[in-house]
Amino acid sequence: MKKRRISGQGMVEYAMVLILVVIAVLLVIQLTGGSVSNLYCRMISIFNNQSCAQTYCQDSFSSLSGSQMYQGVWSTSTGQLCSPNGGGVIFNKCSMSGTTPSDYTVALNNASLTAGNGYGIYFRATNSGSGINGYAFQYDPGANGFVIRKWVNGAEVFSPTLAQVNAPAGYNWYGSPHTLSVKVVxxxxxxxxxxxxxxxxxxxxxxxxxxxxxxxxxxxxxxQGLTVSK
Amino acid sequence: MPLENSPKLDDYDKVFTKPPRQVSPRMKQIRLLILFLGIVVVVLGLVNLSRSDLTASLRRTGDLKGVVLDTYGQPFSGNIYVETTSLKTSINPDGSFLLKNVPAGTQLVVVADATVGHEFSINIVAGQMADMGTVVFQSTATP
Incomplete structure (x- = not known):
């Protein structure tokens, strides 16, 4: 009786499958990187009961050493950072150094507005010499609402305003401390x-x-402090 | 048997020809899997490439012109920026501007003074001059 030769899969085929799977996984992670990382973190946190929160930068405003003044003369006193008269801009040195990831939550803690038209938090901001590029979330009694705008080379883009929501009627803008934060995802x-x-x-x-x-x-x-966290 | 009548080695080769290799069903499955994974990798690679800066740098460019006036109809003094590029130009004293070598595609162009900007979405066609027309710049904070 004539025996038929039937060849099976060899190591080469298995190796090719393995290599292609690895390449496909790497490409998918490159496309979805941040969200995959968050997914792993959330899955692991189910088992070890720990939070995924991670602090990238923290400034307690005990001094101006963690800040970079850009406009106006800001001051610190008893753990508080206070704005200059007439308005100004100050950057968080740590987050501006380029070491923080793209997605984060920035919080300005216990911010008390006692006068004027408002304040805002810059995020995804860069300052390359041509002016500020990035975004600002604004606590804005001047506009009677909460506003997110884009900044291009130092100019605040008013049209289009990215988002603006009016505050509730009778909203108390002044006096009470608030924690203002922006989640950037x-x-x-x-x-x-x-x-x-x-x-x-x-x-x-x-x-x-x-x-x-x-x-x-x-x-x-x-x-009373600025925190940039996961 | 005389030596010249003896079979040649080539004749033996014909007798003992190997049977044709047959591929097992499992081998076929593996090869189909390799083909499928290869297609997946190529598609994912193309998606990644399309999102990279490389394709942007390979795009061709066009030019952009326009006129900017203030709310009184006078030539506006300010700047023109193309977002996420280093392209910028100052507006001429007569209110006109010309930006060369703008990457083709939809670009966000900002007309700005020192503090306030207004953004416009402009389609730049490679090798052509796009005309933004006449824009009236509102200097007030809430145009």
Whole structure:
């Protein structure tokens, strides 16, 4: 009887399958990197009961050493950073150094506005000499609302405003300290006041950058710390 | 048998010809899997490439012109920027501007003074001059 030779799969085929699977996985991670990382973190946190929170930068405002003044003369006193008269801009040195990832949450803690038209948090901001590029989330009694705008080479882009939501009637802008924060995930930015989401914007212009604070129009602001975390 | 009548070695080769190799069903599955994974890798690679800066740098460029006036109809003094590029130009004293070598495709162009900007979405066609027309710049904070 004639025996038929039937060849099976060899090591070469297995190796090719393995290599192709690895390449495909790497390409998928490259496309979805941040979200995959978050997914792993959330899955692991189910088992070890630990938070995925991770602090990238923290400034307690005990001095100005963690800050980079850009406009106006800011000051610190008893753990508070206070704005200059007439408005100004100050950057968080750590987050502006380029070491923080693209997605983060920046929080300005216990910020008290006692006068003026408002203040804001810069995020995904860069300052290359031609002016500030990035975004700002603004606590804006001058506009009677919460605003997210884009900045291009030092100019605040008013049209289109990325997002603006009016404050509730009778909202008390002044006196009480608030924690203002922005959650930056991909192209979606959500502004919070005391943990409550107040405004959301979507834009894809800037994909990375640091954080800072801005004031304008006679604002008097003091805040007790800035945190950039996962 | 005389030596010249002896079979040649080539004749033996014909007798003992190896049977044709047959591929097992499992081998076929593996090869199909390799083909499928190869296609997946190529598609993912193309998606990654399309999102990279490389394709942007390979794009061709066009030019952009326009006129910017203030709310009184006078030539506006300011700058023109193309977002996420280093392209910028100052507006001429007569309100006109010309930006050369703008990457083709939809670009976000900002007309700005020192503090306020207004953004426009402009389609730049490679090798052509796009005309933004006449833009009226609102200097006030809330145009």
């Amino acid at each position: 991909g192209t979606t930015f959500t502004g919070y006041v005391d943990g409550v989401a107040v405004v959301t914007a979507v834009d894809s212009t800037y994909t990375s950058g640091g954080t800072g604070i801005r004031t304008w129009d006679g604002t008097v602001l003091c805040a």
